[in-house]
Amino acid sequence: MLTQPRRFGAYGLAAAIALTLLAMGAGWWLGQRSGANRAAGDPRQTILEKEINVLVQREERQESSDSDRQRLLELLVGLGRQQEAIALLEPMADREPERWSLRLMLAELRRDSGDPTGAERELRQILSRQPHQVEALQLMSLLQLEQGQGSLALRQVQAAFTAATTPGIKPRALGLGLLLAEIQDRMGQTPQAKATCQKLAGAFPQDPRPMVALALLLQKSGDTPAALAALTNAKQRSGKTGTADPVIDKLAASWSLLSVRAQPNPVTTKPGADKARAPTVQPALGGSLPATVLQNP
Secondary structure (H helix, E strand, C coil): CCCCCCCCCCCHHHHHHHHHHHHCCCCCHHHHCCCCCCCCCCHHHHHHHHHHHHHHHHHHCCCCCHHHHHHHHHHHHHCCCHHHHHHHHHHHHHHCCCCHHHHHHHHHHHHHCCCHHHHHHHHHHHHHHCCCCHHHHHHHHHHHHHCCCHHHHHHHHHHHHHHHHCCCCCCCHHHHHHHHHHHHHHCCCHHHHHHHHHHHHHHCCCCCHHHHHHHHHHHHCCCHHHHHHHHHHHHHHCCCCCCCCHHHHHHHHHHHHHHHHHCCCCCCCCCCCCCCCCCCCCCCHHHCCCHHHHCCC
16 A cells, blocks of 8 residues: 555555455545546647636635535646645645545645655644544655655554554554555565454454455465465455455456466476477566556556
């Protein structure tokens, strides 16, 4: 889950978790920004620009409704007009401090526009009210990792996860634990990341995401059979045994293919015959997932 925003899930552990979240209808708003920066001269962009002008004029006349502002914000973000989106969003976030999602969006826009300090400032405002807010911690951790402060990110999320699991397991522990496992893996602590996923799997026996995350870690470590077994477990948890699950099935199919390709074909020779040449083993796709699996919906 710790990749470039708008491209969450572009590799590894984040890929499976992000795709699983999207399949469950819980994708983050940034996943909807695939239409940003349309080419100049696009007829649709011309139409959208006209709509923006109408909405801006309405806002300047103080005649905008909440739905008008929401639509204007979506258009500005979708067309890559970040500074205008920030100017619109700032007063909205100030007026409604309880709506943490507005400030989270503002933090993301500041980061996208090259202002990590401003992004951290927005996130601290969220975390001062809700210290364990998973999405805010996620983006804060990303910023810290980008600035070489991975140890700080790890301590911060570890503390939040400990608080969410002591004395009993709280619902927020799932999101915090997945984030912790991602940071641990990014910091080279893969055994600890696997242990975190296993702990989550025990604490949330009906949720497939811990096993999907564990499967990604096992596959990354080169243990394809164990990774496939973890995916089977995840599918059982999702209640889709015997039915299609597009996320898990794509991962399982790609890994099964890697496993088959990695096995050399047996070569038999007859006594006295010339030694047969060993068959060429196809590369295992570099250990990466197919683009159809990695691509965000």
